[in-house]
Amino acid sequence: MMATLLRKLCVCSETASYNNHRPSSEAAASSGSLLESLPSEIVMQIVRLLGPKQAAQLSVVNRKWRSLISDNELWAHFLEVHNPQPWDSVLFSETFLASAYPLLPLPTSVAEIPSVSFKQVYGQRARLPCSVIIDGGSGYCKYGWSTLPCPSWRSATFLEFGNVETPIYTRLRHFFWTIYSRMKAKPSSQPVVVSIPICHYDDTESAKASRRQLKEAIYTALFDMNVPAVCALNQAVLALFAAKQTSGIVVNIGFQVTSVVPILNGKVMRKVGVEVVGLGALKLTGFLREQMQQNNMSFESMYTVRMLKEKLCYVAIDYEAELSKDTQASFEAAGEGWFILKKERFQTGEILFQPRLAGVRAMGLHQAVALCIDHCHSAELTADTNWFKTVVLCGGSACLPGLAERLEKELHALVDPNLSDRITVIPPPYGADTAWFGAKMIGNLSTFPGPWCITKKQFRQKHKTNRIW
Numbered sequence: 001m002m003a004t005l006l007r008k009l010c011v012c013s014e015t016a017s018y019n020n021h022r023p024s025s026e027a028a029a030s031s032g033s034l035l036e037s038l039p040s041e042i043v044m045q046i047v048r049l050l051g052p053k054q055a056a057q058l059s060v061v062n063r064k065w066r067s068l069i070s071d072n073e074l075w076a077h078f079l080e081v082h083n084p085q086p087w088d089s090v091l092f093s094e095t096f097l098a099s100a101y102p103l104l105p106l107p108t109s110v111a112e113i114p115s116v117s118f119k120q121v122y123g124q125r126a127r128l129p130c131s132v133i134i135d136g137g138s139g140y141c142k143y144g145w146s147t148l149p150c151p152s153w154r155s156a157t158f159l160e161f162g163n164v165e166t167p168i169y170t171r172l173r174h175f176f177w178t179i180y181s182r183m184k185a186k187p188s189s190q191p192v193v194v195s196i197p198i199c200h201y202d203d204t205e206s207a208k209a210s211r212r213q214l215k216e217a218i219y220t221a222l223f224d225m226n227v228p229a230v231c232a233l234n235q236a237v238l239a240l241f242a243a244k245q246t247s248g249i250v251v252n253i254g255f256q257v258t259s260v261v262p263i264l265n266g267k268v269m270r271k272v273g274v275e276v277v278g279l280g281a282l283k284l285t286g287f288l289r290e291q292m293q294q295n296n297m298s299f300e301s302m303y304t305v306r307m308l309k310e311k312l313c314y315v316a317i318d319y320e321a322e323l324s325k326d327t328q329a330s331f332e333a334a335g336e337g338w339f340i341l342k343k344e345r346f347q348t349g350e351i352l353f354q355p356r357l358a359g360v361r362a363m364g365l366h367q368a369v370a371l372c373i374d375h376c377h378s379a380e381l382t383a384d385t386n387w388f389k390t391v392v393l394c395g396g397s398a399c400l401p402g403l404a405e406r407l408e409k410e411l412h413a414l415v416d417p418n419l420s421d422r423i424t425v426i427p428p429p430y431g432a433d434t435a436w437f438g439a440k441m442i443g444n445l446s447t448f449p450g451p452w453c454i455t456k457k458q459f460r461q462k463h464k465t466n467r468i469w
Contacts, residue, residue, distance in 0.1 A: 040068055052078040052122060075118035083125070084149060085444060092244040093441045094121050100451035103246045103266040105384060124446035131443035132185060132192040135436035136175075137235065138199075139255030139281060139396070142436045143179050146193075146443035151436050153182050157197065168214065172221035180225070187222070191229035191449040193439040194218060195238050198252055198259045203270040219459050229453035231442060234268055236261040238438030239394035243429050248390035249372055251365070251407075253397040256280045258352070258365060260372045262388055264381055272375050275368040279355055281397040285309055287351055287358045291344040304333050312341050315349035315402035317409060322346050349400045353410065366410035373415055373423070391425045396432035403427065 047055045047069060055078070059069040080087040094116050096103065107113050131146040142151035155178065180187050196218065200210040215232055222230050236250035240263050250261045260275035261268055268274070289305045299305060311331045316322035323343065330340045351358040352365040363371070369391060376388035391411070393404055408425040415423065430437040442452055454462075 043068060044071070044074065047074065048077055052082060070119055072116075072118050075122050079118055079122055079125075084147065085441070088244065089242075089437075089441055090444075093241070093445055094118075096246060097241065097442065098445055098447045100447075101266060105265060105382070105387070106246055121446045125444065128444065128446070128448060129190050131190055131448070132179075132183065133436060133439045133443050134176075134179060134192060134194040135235065135238070135433070135439055136195055136197055137254070137395075137435065138197050140432075141175075141179075142433055143183070144436075145183075146440050151433055153179070155179075155182075168217045169221055172217055173224070176221055176225060188226040188228060191231070191443075191453055192222060192227050193231045193233070193443045193452075194222070195235040195435050195439055196232055198235050198254065198261060198274075201259065201270070201274040201276055203273075207270075219454065223456040223459055227456070229449040229455050230459075231439075231449065231452045231454075233439070233442070234261075235435045236268065236394070237263055237266055238435045238442075239428075240266075240392055240438070241441055242394075242434045242438035243390075243392040243426050245390055245392060247384075247387040248392055249369060249376070249388055250392050250394060251369060251398065253352075253393070253395035254280045255282055258368070258395075260368045262372055262376050264387055269376070269379070269381065272379050272381070273372065275363075275372050277352075277355075277365060277368050278362045279352060279358070279360060279365075281395065283358060283360065284348055284351065284397050288313065288344060288348045291347065292339075292341075295344075297339065299333075299339075300336055304336060304339075307331075307333060308339055308341065309348060310396070310399075312339075313345050313348045313400055315352070315400050315406045316346040317402060317406050319346070319350050319353070349403060352403070353406070364410075366407055366414055369407065370411055370414045373411070373419060377419055386422055389419075389423045391423070392429075393426065394428050394434045398428050399431050 043065065047058065050058075052075070055069050055074065059066045076087075076091075079090055083090055095114055096106065098116075104114075128146075132143065133146050133151070134143040135141060135151070136157050139157060141155050141157045142153070143155075144150070144152035157175075176187075196211075196215060199214070200207040218232050219230055236252055236259065239250050239252065240246065240248055246266050247264050250259075250263060252259045252261065257280045258277040260277070262272045262274070263269065285302060285306050288309050289299075289302065292299065292305065292308075308331060312329050327345050328340060328342045329345060330338050332338050347357065351360070354364060355362045373388055377385070381387075391407070393407075404425040404427040408423065411423050411425070412420045428434040442448065445452065
């Protein structure tokens with residue numbers, strides 16, 4: 001009954017607002033006097049049931065309720081219930097990412113967490129333009145709308161468009177037009193968040209120029225298509241955001257190589273050094289194929305092998321102990337029948353730690369991450385000596401069950417005991433789509449596109465200034 005009365009008041013206030021005068025009906029007056037006698041806790045419970053729109057309307061009906069309905073916990077509740085994103089991601093992004101760079105270090109105590117007006121956040125998010133989210137990975141590209149729970153389309157990345165002789169701008173134009181065509185979207189209608197693949201790893205002038213050239217080609221291709229605003233961020237940084245972190249080490253198992261990327265306050269620390277291991281998803285799939293061929297298993301394509309890797313393979317916490325276990329498992333591939341894998345299931349992932357099993361001369365993954373940790377510690381970039389102790393995995397092959405646990409175990413055994421405490425390895429928070437979700441977090445910020453994007457006018461002005469000088 002109370003909820004019905006409140007709804008009537010909402011209707012009265014809406015009508016009054018339209019007619020530019022206060023509600024004066026006897027029903028509204030009697031309802032108001034009845035509700036004024038209710039304890040605040042009861043009114044708050046009813047308002048929670050009504051929802052955000054009617055709560056906002058009630059704030060103009062009664063002065064007493066105005067402060068009650070502005071309660072931060074109420075609007076935090078509305079964000080949690082009425083928002084498609086997980087509440088912890090919303091809380092993290094609005095608290096630590098809304099103002100863009102420079103990002104502040106994450107606080108070490110609750111008292112240090114910045115205050116956020118969730119009523120304001122809710123209102124701004126409700127008016128956000130829908131954005132296009134593109135994760136241009138090293139192997140596969142995922143793209144879709146910021147309002148959807150996951151990417152709706154997948155394709156080859158822009159690196160696969162054209163051939164090596166094709167200019168990067170031409171490949172990007174083809175790539176982006178293909179995406180907008182499949183999405184049936186008009187480029188000029190919405191901003192875009194796009195991830196930049198992890199490449200040109202060094203801190204040399206040549207690598208810097210290559211990264212700058214790639215980023216400018218992305219901006220130029222999109223602005224030539226009349227996209228209003230563009231946010232282009234490193235794929236590893238977006239994966240870190242998806243894990244609700246702003247500092248740490250991202251281990252990206254890409255298509256060709258695995259990158260170990262140190263990030264401090266949202267910035268890649270190339271001066272510390274990005275470690276690169278010459279093993280990626282392609283090598284893992286190729287190794288499984290070789291093992292299957294040795295066991296006289298026939299298959300139609302590498303797609304079948306990749307599917308078996310994703311469905312049956314895992315990383316053993318103790319490789320030697322796993323060799324003596326019965327690990328047989330089977331999977332039915334459409335149109336090809338049943339496949340049975342045994343030791344291949346954990347031997348495939350083991351080459352990340354023992355590359356020599358695949359005939360590759362390279363560091364093991366744990367050794368590359370331990371080296372990165374040591375470099376981060378030696379660099380003394382900040383008073384916080386724990387910023388590099390959170391390791392976030394990303395990439396499709398990083399989703400192998402057991403990988404995070406094995407890597408954490410190896411790091412605790414390998415890293416200096418004075419550094420190994422608090423080292424934590426986080427599996428991909430959103431599986432193979434982790435970087436896409438990080439980009440989506442940016443596209444759904446209450447301040448977006450604002451501080452995170454560059455507009456066509458700003459981009460052209462910047463280049464005009466550079467040419468003058």
